Amino acid sequence: MFITDIKYYRYGTPLKKPFKTALRTVEVIESIYVFIETNYDDVIGVGEAVPTYVITGDTKGGIEAAIEEVFKPLLINKHLTVKLLDEVQQVIVGNTSAKAAIDIALYDLLSQEAELPLYKYINHNPGNKTLETCYTVSLNEAVEMVEDGLKYVDEGFNHLKIKVGKDNVETDLSRLKALRSSLPSDVILSADANQAWDEKGARHALKHFDEADLKIESIEQPVGRYEYTILGALTKQFNIPLMVDESLFSTYDARRLVEVGANNLWNIKLMKTGGLHQALKIHDIAQDEGISCMVGCMIETHVSVTAALHFSLAAKQVSRVDFDAPLMVVERQVEGGIVYEGAKVKASEGFGLGIDRKSLYKKVRT
């Protein structure tokens, strides 16, 4: 099988309500869907990138330029082989979202060719596991956050990830207290600060989180992306487990995080790693170090989140997932792929991603 063309299309999917973090507010998922065509008319690989420039540095124009100027010349007229996965990572630095879309589409093709669902094709520490996604409560006033939290619990979600870090710590804690006292006691609450604090601010916040005794299961990314040493020091100093998110893009990051002792929990996302190929390498480092991983997502739709699900099913260290973004949309654009049953997430039948590629292609092209 060889690659004949690569097509890509922008497509906006409105959210039911704005998604708000300490870093940004989003109202529409701005996907770039990628289709890799082959010499077999009915065999296409599909991928997705999103422009989360505040985290990855990737814009819509940048993603398209990387595909047009770098990945098309690299891939068109090449035979489909596993070697291409390495070449995609090496041909350009950065550009992890464009790499993710291409890597996902290549994995979709490779697993279709092998006539296997993607998670079986990866065959990397295969294990049968049941995964449940958490649901994120956006940063709003306490009353609205409690209202949202109650709704998500009612819909079957037992783990809520609460966004913090935009206002002062006292305000964050009053929101968390309101949630803790309004929700059933067995609901797991975690927090995500999205790099909100400097070192002093993080120490102040984590001290108060420890003292408040609100049974917050973990807190994600208290400080900026390159603050590896501070993350290590905070991990050692405070009781609340720290989850690394924005500081973990590459195997370099993973090794740095191990060195400094930021080893409680890692959040792996395909838009940061440039797809599954690098995510598996980060996973291997986590496995060697006994670090438990969550697989998360940006504000993405079903295509890239389905790829993240297959990765999670195949990767032993992945014990939790944050796949709520596709549930936030007004109307689902993609048929097939990830199946949600309340909080439970499953892969659909079918080879590769199990997505109806042709109907998506038809929809986004017009």
Ligand SMILES: C[C@H](N)C(=O)N[C@H](CCC(=O)O)C(=O)O
């Ligand atoms: C959508 C997911 N639940 C989530 O919270 N992801 C954020 C980043 C999302 C974005 O800004 O697109 C995270 O874990 O930091």
Ligand SMILES: [Mg+2]
């Ligand atoms: Mg996060």
